[in-house]
Amino acid sequence: MVFKQENIKNLALVVAEQDVKGRSLWADARKRFFQNKAAVAGMVVLIIVGLFALFGAQVSQFTNDEIDFMVIGQVAELGGPSFASGHFFGTDDLGRDLFARVVQGTQISLMVGVVGAAIAVIAGTLYGATAGYIGGRIDNAMMRTVDILMAVPYMFVIILLLVIFGRSISMLFVGIGLLSWLEMSRIVRGQTLSIKNKEYIEAAQATGVSSFKIILQHIVPNLTGIVAVYATLLVPLMILTESFISFLGLGVQEPDTSWGALIFEGAGTMQYGTLWQLAFPLFFFVITLFAFFFVGDGLRDALDPKDR
Template identity: 45%
Template sequence: MIVSRSFWADARRRFVKNRMAMIGCFFVVLIFLFAAFGGVFAQYNIEEIDWSLLGKVETEGGPNLTNGHWFGVDELGRDLYARVVQGTRVSLLVGFVAGITSVMIGSIFGAIAGYYGGRTDQFIMAAYNITLSIPYIIFFVVWQAFFGRSVTQMVLVMILINWTAGLLITRGQVMTLKNREFVDAARMLGLSDLKIIARHILPNMLWVIVIYTSITIPDAIMMESLVSFLGVGIQEPQTSWGALISEGASTMTYGTLWQLMFPALFFAVNQISLYYIGDGLRDALDPKER
């Protein structure tokens, strides 16, 4: 007997069979566990200075299991392990919240533009083009000059910059779906445009939104790390992968390579894993790959 599978059941089976995607999931879970529970094993807090190592960071500030500095200390004598835990939390928080929210907003506006067309479409696409024309580094600097530098402000400004994520692909899909028979039937039953979009159009393109979200999240983490690396992102006492990498890169000529190695390793493993997960979701959910 042939057992039929739903679209999502088949997609789950295809995703689980993707070895690289599953390896990526494994490493992302480990990084999340590190962010959630890594602080339990820290011997120092993020602002505590080990005065015994000041002036001797280059020679005695490296990773050491004896004194409790698992990843060594930074140039100010602060425990790098505790700061990497904090940086991991901040980067993941900013990347996932800003990435998911941006795709949701972009998908909603894309669905509205594609469904209504006309002046509504022209207005939304004009806002889309204006947003793309604004250099986001300058936008970061101006925003933070007015509202300050914090994790909350970082999330808000990244959402404002990336609100167009998924807009074009959602708009194109809706323009195709809005003339299908099931949408015409919903109109004949008297459903409002909002209910048609929410109940009949968006669920039929959920796979597109999931794929685009899996791509946007690592891009958001990359953007946050880049602006923090350039010094216009997360501010002390908060930190992130980008800020830690920037600090490590500025002191690597003195031989303190561990200050760059550990945050860069977490950043690279996370990004590579997320991109493999995105590829796995695309292969599993794209109907063309079935």
């Protein structure tokens, strides 16, 4: 068979006309990330936990503050997990549905983690990048401020805040947000110092791009790798902090709850034969933390293949 040469030539021309799609560093990293089985498993777990938090309330037959008077006083005998009674995870010591409470606790805990990490990412990145890029005295002043803030025992501050202004979830966000960005700003500043001496920054300066634009368009995109990794590792830390505060009895207020508060209650009633009250919240707590750490590890390997 003889090909029509003209057709082939035309085809070549058409192909040459079309813009080739480039493969960005992100696309490469995504491919490496999806080859990492532990990280993908972690992500699947996170998605499931997220769906559980979002839609669990629809499945539940009770609300988180509804007391089932049938089981009250006989929780150890009647309040166990069963499909027949509608208490999938059993009830807590007061006869409230544990499934509904775990759903609601998951919402709060994930929110604390994500909001805390988001504050850290935004404030820490901008603060650190600005300090690193400007350098000199301003850098010194900015970073010494961070050092001073870090020297303050943060748990003490959060507890004081909660005691003085009353226990509320927004106060908890303020407390965690105030402190979470410190470490992040240090890491970002260190990276910025190495990026700002690259020739492409110099090229941008030479052509007259403003400092603000250089930070936003050249430095921050090159920081996103390390920031993404650190943020995923920060989320479980935030969750742990919140859990600890709730465990001390200071975090969220009844009837709202969180993983830490649920684990605290469950641990208190362990010896009465109601082990499920500890087991279910603890299970979600542990798998979520593990999943975040695996995803964080996967991201680090994917974004920085040199460091493996």
